[in-house]
Each structure stands twice: as structure tokens, then as C-alpha cells.
Amino acid sequence: MAPTAFADIGKAAKGLLSGDKATGSFQFDPKLSVTSTTSSGVALTATAVQKADKVEATLKAAYAAKKYSVDVALGADNKVTATASLNEVAPGVKLSSSIVVPDVTTAKVTLDYGMPYLSLKSTIGLTATPVVDIAASTGYQSFVLGGEASIDTAKSALTKYNVALGYHAADFQVAALLADQAKTVKLSYSHNLTPASTVGAEVVRKLATSDTTFALAYARKLSTGALAKFKLENSGLLSALYETKLASGEKVTGSLQLQATNLSAAPKYGFAVDLA
Template sequence: MPVVAFADIGKAAKGLLGGDKATGTFQFDPKVSVSSTTSSGVSLTASATQKADKVEATLKAAYSTKKYSVDVAIDPSSKVTASASVSEVAPGIKLSLSTVVPDPKTAKLTLDYSMPYLALKSTIGLTATPVVDLAASTGYQSFVLGAETSYDTAKSALSKYNVALGYHAADFQVAALLADQAKTLKLSYAHNLTPVSTVGAEVTRKLSSSDTTFALAYARKLKSGALTKVKLDGTGLLSALYETKLTSGEKIAGSLQLQATDLSKPVKYGFAVDLA
């Protein structure tokens, strides 16, 4: 089995606290999405999100096979983000190319290499003075160790370096990340208490100032199939999510957020509707 990639160390806690498909994502701006798949296998998604008095609409198209994938997205500013990838160029190697039109400076080439005890990811900007990103991880059984760095050729200097250590068991994950050029320490934990309930936590400490923040979250899937999640951070901000799928296929999610330490502050809420 391939080793866990650097970006996936502590993935369960990242998803629970930050949002993912398995545990849901808090949505505090009204959002409506319409998804469909053509007979040729192209997936189309149109979405509209209201932010203040503006509505931001995006259109995405994706096509993938076992070896190839192509994604194109158009944002409200008419920028087109395009990416394409080819898997198994050689054993364990995947190549990807991405760019934002009309800015050629955003073009990047990414190489992913995966094998049982090593995972590498290298991204290089296709410019005269590119930024080169490199991430690597290795592991044994449930332990994984990884590091990532960025080298700015224009400045001839490292612009980023992070180190992570994780333990990924079948029902829980623990991870420690030393980030921001060794200025920030993050400790995260996620545990599947039962097949339908998950709890997680993250503690972040700024080593230069000794400032510490934390966040706790709990997600549970109800018998009806609906998903619920609550999250509390160190400032007393409490967020709640309820997500369900109708028998006709539509997915509806509602979120609210309040300041638990000061109930006089206005409650923030939003919803998301996905029409498949």
C-alpha cells in the first residue's frame, strides 16, 4: 500500500475541522449548485454564491478516465482555470499541468511519484524564475514522516519549509506539524468513536509569541442518513451543520454560527442546495 502523502498527514482532522465530503462543510453564504453528467462522461457543475449584495457564479467541467483527467473552471472575473493529468506515465508516476488563463505566469507542472515506502510531489512554475515546491513522505506500518519546502529561484532562497509526523490507525489519526519556517506548531487528533460518529481536535501554538488557539469538532450520521456536525474554537465561536439528501437526489445543507460567549452578537447562517 502506498505511503500517505505529505498533504494527507492528519487528513481526517483537517477534513472534520475544515470541511470535506465525509463530514460536511460549513456554508455561511447562500449557495446553489446544479450538477449533471453528459452521455460522453463530462461532469458539469454550475454554482451561484451570494456574498453580501453580490452573486458569484462559477461553471466547472470535468472529464476523467482511469488514466487521464481534465478540469476547467470559469470564475466571476472570467478567469479560466484549467488542469490536466496523466497517470502511470511510468510505474507510480503521475504528471499534471495547470494554468489560469489569461495569465501565463500561473502555469505549473506537477510530478507525483508513489511507491510503498515513499511519496514525492514536485511542482515547478513554468516561468524564467520559477518557484519550486517539493514534498516528500515516508512511513512504516501506521507511522508517517514528511517534509515540504519551496525554493524561490528569483530570490535564491527557501520561502517555505514544514515538517510533519503522523500516526494513521484504522479508527484514529494523530499528527504534529511544524510549519511557517518552524514558527508554528499544530497538533491534531481525529477518532472514529463509532461507525457513524467522529470527534476531532486541533491545537495551534505560535512559538514566537506563545499564542495558543484550539478547535474541537464532532460529527455524526443519523439513522435517516442525514449528517450533523458541531465545531467550537478557542474564541467561543460555535458552528453547527445539518446536511441531508432528499429521495429525489437533491442535497440540502444548513449552517449557523454564533458567539457562545456573547449571545448578543448576531447569529450567522447560510445554506447550500445541490441539485444533481
């Protein structure tokens, strides 16, 4: 079995703090999503988000089979993003490609390779002087070590490199990331206190300026099946989320954000409705 991919080191804390399907995502703008599946298995999703006095709409069509998947998305900027993937091209190998139309310079190919003690991902742009992204990780039992780098062949320069070390146990994860070309250190932690409740924290320190920020989060599945989540940042910004699924199948999420150190400041709030 391949080790945890580099991008997934400390994934539980990332999801809790930044948002994921398991613990919900804060939504401070009105959002409506409608999903349906055709008889042929194509999933269609239309999303509209109101930002100030403007509504941004996107449309996505996706189809997945055992050996391959294809999805096409029309963004609010009227650009079309197309992605196609082939699974098990060879043992442990997945091949995918993507492009944003009409900008053909965005075309790229990604190779994922997994084997015992090694997970490798390489992305190369389909241009004469491409940017090459490489990420690799290895692990033993619950420990995982990985790194990633970007090489700009036009400049013959290494433009990005990050290193991460993580420990993934059954009920908690700890991760340390040296990012921004060794200019930033990130430490994250998540712990499933019970099957229904999770806590997490992240500390970020800029080494050049010694600036330090942190965030704490707590999520809990209620007995009703609803989800509640809270996040507190060192700036005093407090965010709260409540997500529930109605009997008719719609998922409704409400979010509230306020400045805990200045309650006179106007709060932000929003909601999301997912119709399936």
C-alpha cells in the same frame, strides 16, 4: 504501496474541522450548485454563491478516464483555470499541469511519484525563474514522516518549509506539524468513536508570541441518513451543520454560527443546495 502523502498527514482532522465531503462543510452564504453529466461523460457543475448583495458564479467542466483527466473552470473573476493529468506515465508516476488564463505565468507542472516507503510530489512553475515546490513522505506501518519546501529561484531563497509526523490507525489519526518556517506548531487528533460518529481536535501555537488557539469538532451520521456536525473554537465561536439528502436526490445543507460567550450577538447562518 506508497506511504501517506505529506498533504494527507492528519487528513481526517483537517476534514472534520475545515470541511470535507465525508463530514460536511459549513456554508454561511446562500449557495446553489447544479451538476449534470453528458452522454460523453463530461461532468458540468454550475455554482452560485451570494455574498452580501453580489452573486459569484462559477462553471466547471470535468472529464476523467482511466489514464487521464481534464477539467476547465471559469471563476467569478472571469479567469479560466485549466488542469490536465496523466496517470501511470511510468510505474507509480502521475503527471499533471495547470494554468490560469490569461496569466500565463501561472502555468506549472506537477509530478507525483509513489513507491514503497516513499511518496514524492514536485511542482515547478513554467517561467524563467520558477518557484519549485517539493513534498516528500516516508512511513512504516502506521507511522508517517514528511516534509515540504518551496524554493524561489529568482531570489535563490528557501521561502517555505514544513515538517509533519503522523500516526494513522484504522479508527484514529494523530499528527504534529511544524509550520511557517518553524514558527508554528499544530497538533491534531481525530477518532472514529463508532462507524457513525467522529470527534476531532486541533491545537495551534505560535512560538514567537506564545499565542495558542484550539478547536473541537464532533460529527454524527443520524439514523435517517442525515449528517450533523458541531465545532467549538477557543474564542467561543460555535458552528453547527445539518446536511440531508431529499428523496428526489437534492442535497441540502444548513449552517449556523453564533458566539457562545455572547448570545446577544447576531448569529450567522446560511444554506447550500446541491442539485444533481
